[in-house]
Amino acid sequence: MQDAVTIAVARAPQSRIGDQLRVVARNAFPFIVVGAIWEIVARSGTFPRKLFPTLEDIARSFVDLTLSGILPHHALDTVIRLLSGFFLAAVIGLTIGVLMGRSRRAEDIFLPLVSILAPIPGLAYTPLFLLWFGPGEYSAVLLVAFVSSFPIIYNSWTGVKAVKEIWLRSALAMGADDRRMFSHVILPGALPYILTGLRLGLAQAWRILIAVEMLAAVPWGMGWLIFGAREFLNTDAMMAGVVVIALIGLALEKYVFQKIENYTVVRWGMVEAME
Amino acid sequence: MTAKTSQMTRQQLSNRSMLRAGVTLIVAAALYEALSYSGIFPRVLLPTIQTIVVTLYGMLADGSILVHAAATLYRVLFGFCLAIVVGLPLGIAMARFKPVENFFLPLVSALMPIPSFALVPLFMLWFGIGNTTTVLIVFYAATFPMLFNTWSGVRSVNPIWLRAAGCMGADEKRLFWKVIIPGASPFIITGMRQAFLRAWIAVVGAEMIAASDFGLGWVIFDAKEFLQTDVMMASLVVIGLIGFVFERVVFGGIERATILRWGMVRAAKG
Numbered sequence: 001m002q003d004a005v006t007i008a009v010a011r012a013p014q015s016r017i018g019d020q021l022r023v024v025a026r027n028a029f030p031f032i033v034v035g036a037i038w039e040i041v042a043r044s045g046t047f048p049r050k051l052f053p054t055l056e057d058i059a060r061s062f063v064d065l066t067l068s069g070i071l072p073h074h075a076l077d078t079v080i081r082l083l084s085g086f087f088l089a090a091v092i093g094l095t096i097g098v099l100m101g102r103s104r105r106a107e108d109i110f111l112p113l114v115s116i117l118a119p120i121p122g123l124a125y126t127p128l129f130l131l132w133f134g135p136g137e138y139s140a141v142l143l144v145a146f147v148s149s150f151p152i153i154y155n156s157w158t159g160v161k162a163v164k165e166i167w168l169r170s171a172l173a174m175g176a177d178d179r180r181m182f183s184h185v186i187l188p189g190a191l192p193y194i195l196t197g198l199r200l201g202l203a204q205a206w207r208i209l210i211a212v213e214m215l216a217a218v219p220w221g222m223g224w225l226i227f228g229a230r231e232f233l234n235t236d237a238m239m240a241g242v243v244v245i246a247l248i249g250l251a252l253e254k255y256v257f258q259k260i261e262n263y264t265v266v267r268w269g270m271v272e273a274m275e
Numbered sequence: 276m277t278a279k280t281s282q283m284t285r286q287q288l289s290n291r292s293m294l295r296a297g298v299t300l301i302v303a304a305a306l307y308e309a310l311s312y313s314g315i316f317p318r319v320l321l322p323t324i325q326t327i328v329v330t331l332y333g334m335l336a337d338g339s340i341l342v343h344a345a346a347t348l349y350r351v352l353f354g355f356c357l358a359i360v361v362g363l364p365l366g367i368a369m370a371r372f373k374p375v376e377n378f379f380l381p382l383v384s385a386l387m388p389i390p391s392f393a394l395v396p397l398f399m400l401w402f403g404i405g406n407t408t409t410v411l412i413v414f415y416a417a418t419f420p421m422l423f424n425t426w427s428g429v430r431s432v433n434p435i436w437l438r439a440a441g442c443m444g445a446d447e448k449r450l451f452w453k454v455i456i457p458g459a460s461p462f463i464i465t466g467m468r469q470a471f472l473r474a475w476i477a478v479v480g481a482e483m484i485a486a487s488d489f490g491l492g493w494v495i496f497d498a499k500e501f502l503q504t505d506v507m508m509a510s511l512v513v514i515g516l517i518g519f520v521f522e523r524v525v526f527g528g529i530e531r532a533t534i535l536r537w538g539m540v541r542a543a544k545g
Contacts, residue, residue, distance in 0.1 A: 027381045034382065051400055108295035113303060119522060120515040121476040123483065124492065127499035128507055131320055207473075211392035211480045215496075223392070227484075230396040238400075242393050249388025 053236040062240035070225075075244050077220035078209065081137075085144030086205045090198060092145065093152025097197070100153070101160025101190070114153055122147030122208050126215050135217040143212050148205035152197040159193025160186060192264045199260045206252060210245060222248075322505040331509035340513055346489035348517070350406060351471075351478040354413025358470055362418045363463070366425025367455075376426075383422060391416035391477045395484045405487040409478060412485075416477035420469035428462025429455055460533060468526045475518050 035055060041047070042054040049057075065071040096114075099106040126143060133139040163186050171185045213223025226241040304324060310316070311323045322330075334340035369376040391412050398408040432455050440454045482492025491514050498506040 026377055030378045030382045031385070033378075047401075104292075105295070108292045109299045112296040112300050116300075116515070119519045120511055121479045121518065123476060123480040124495060124511055124514050126483065127495050128504070128511070131499060131502070131504060131507075206388075207390040208392070208476070208480070210390045211395070211484060214392065214395070214484050226393060226396050230400060233400070235397070235400060238397055242389065242397065245393045246385060246389045249390070250385065253384075253388045 050233050051235055053239060057236040058239045058243070061234075061236040062243060065237060065240055071240065071244060074220050074222050074225045074241070075248065077218075078213065078222045079248065081140055081144065081213075081218075081221065082202075082205055082209050085141045085209070086148055086202050088141070088145035089147075089149040089152055089201055089205065093149035093197070093201065094156050094194065096149075097153040097156030097194075098160055098186075098190075100157040102186070107157070110153075114150065118150045118154075122204070123211055123215075126212060130216060137218060140209070140212045140216045140218050140221075143216070144205045144209050147208055148201035151200035151204060152194075155193045155197025155200065156190060159190030159197070162193060163189035195260050195264050199257050202252065203257065206249065319502050320504055322508060326505045327508045327512070330505040331512060334506070334509055340491075340494070340510065343489055343491050343494050343510075344513060344517065347478055347482065347491045350409045350482075350490065351413055351474050354410045354478070355417050355471055355474045357410070357414045358417035358421050358474070359467065361414075362421030362466070362470070363425055366422045366466075367429050367459075369422075369426045370429035371455075383419065387419045387423070391473075392480050392484065395481055399485050404485045408485045409481045409487065409490070412481040413474045413477045417470035417474040420473055421466045424462045424466025424469065425459065428459030428466070431462070432458035464526070464530055464533060467529075468522075471521055471526065475521070479514060 039055055042049070042052050046052075062071070096106075096110055100110050101107070122143065125146065126139075129139045129143045129146075133142060167185050167189060168181070171181055176184065210223040213221040214227040218224055222241055222245050226238045226245075229235070229237040229241065307321075308324055311318065311321045331340075365375075365379065369379055394415060395408070395412055398411055402408045402411065436454050436458060437450065440450055445453065478490070479492040479495075482490035483496040487493060491510050494510045495507050495514075498504070498510070
């Protein structure tokens with residue numbers, strides 16, 4: 001008995017490390033295969049080297065651009081733009097959504113406008129925003145805010161409407177005033193929907209931001225970097241840019257979207273969402 | 276924007292709400308019209324509704340907008356069908372066979388967060404401007420929701436159904452067609468719907484960036500060069516209408532004919 005325990009204790013860390021290694025190897029394997037195929041195609045000369053750079057070239061330009069501070073500057077500007085656009089969207093979207101959920105009048109006023117504007121893909125507004133607000137920072141941020149506010153409005157509206165009537169009435173019966181009612185009943189009740197809306201809004205903002213940066217002629221930004229690199233046939237710089245975009249996207253996915261989703265699912269056991 | 280919302284709105288839009296909605300739209304239109312006429316902003320940048328309607332009618336009458344809409348629809352449907360052809364079998368294979376999942380899941384999770392537009396410049400270099408690039412971008416944008424939803428749909432088929440069907444002597448083939456596919460269909464249909472939504476956004480963006488000579492996105496972007504705001508607004512209306520028709524009529528119809536009829540609507544959210 002004792003032997004078994006000591007053996008198990010002695011073996012456990014080893015096998016855990018082995019398991020971890022196996023997981024890492026399993027996850028790395030597909031990338032190694034794809035990388036190898038890429039490298040073979042690139043070196044075979046089927047396509048011009050300028051258009052289809054080797055992984056070595058991509059890695060070198062990634063390191064060069066990172067060390068010279070160009071890549072971090074572009075990435076930082078993109079993230080700041082994303083966050084400021086999203087922040088605007090969150091403030092406006094939550095205000096309108098909660099108002100729509102609380103007051104019938106606000107719902108009747110905003111719903112037709114929202115339902116008309118929402119089905120148009122956000123990017124289609126880009127040229128219009130460019131004409132109205134001029135190319136550059138303003139248009140980009142405003143456009144991102146405009147587009148990502150729709151899922152936030154929809155979900156916070158639905159969330160506030162989904163708060164159970166009984167909770168409201170019992171809070172009222174127990175003498176809650178408007179402010180307490182809002183902060184203690186409505187907001188917590190609607191929170192899972194609101195969080196879902198914020199997550200969808202941020203995802204939407206991220207998806208279109210890159211395109212907006214290409215079209216809006218901003219001075220810095222990942223979209224602009226890869227679009228500008230095209231002009232000079234800098235395919236390696238472009239690929240390095242795509243890698244950074246993927247990394248930012250992955251970080252958003254892992255540290256923001258999944259966290260929020262797990263939180264809502266775990267706490268409220270809900271996965272309902274509207275896009 | 277799911278069926279639930281539209282149902283809810285339909286229920287809630289009592290007569291008074293309808294009236295208010297109408298009043299809102301009229302007031303909004305009147306405000307816009309007043310702003311446009313007031314001349315605070317240059318008329319070129321803020322065309323009157325009248326001008327927009329006339330332009331739209333003109334573009335419809337000479338058929339130019341129809342040609343562009345046809346080009347856009349061709350691209351979006353081509354890319355969307357490609358996405359289904361690739362995403363659906365791959366999603367099912369990933370859910371059914373562990374090695375396939377082990378191989379593709381890391382790749383999919385690495386590629387999925389890359390916005391499709393990030394690939395536009397690369398595809399422009401590789402495939403030139405025009406249909407190929409646009410279709411591939413649409414394909415890229417639409418594949419992941421399709422794949423991901425199919426994968427989770429097949430995985431979430433109730434194991435009791437599988438065991439019950441197995442007990443009743445269903446072989447692999449029957450199990451697949453009679454249990455797994457219908458069981459996963461709410462997710463698959465949701466996946467198609469999301470995929471089309473992404474595809475529709477992608478096609479407009481790709482047409483703007485990889486400006487070919489046709490397509491609604493290109494019309495809007497091209498009109499900007501000549502300050503033809505009325506053309507831009509008219510195309511926006513057409514884009515919104517087509518998107519709305521697909522979202523509500525086509526996919527709403529599919530949903531009503533399948534999962535709503537089978538009473539599986541609760542599973543379809545997600």
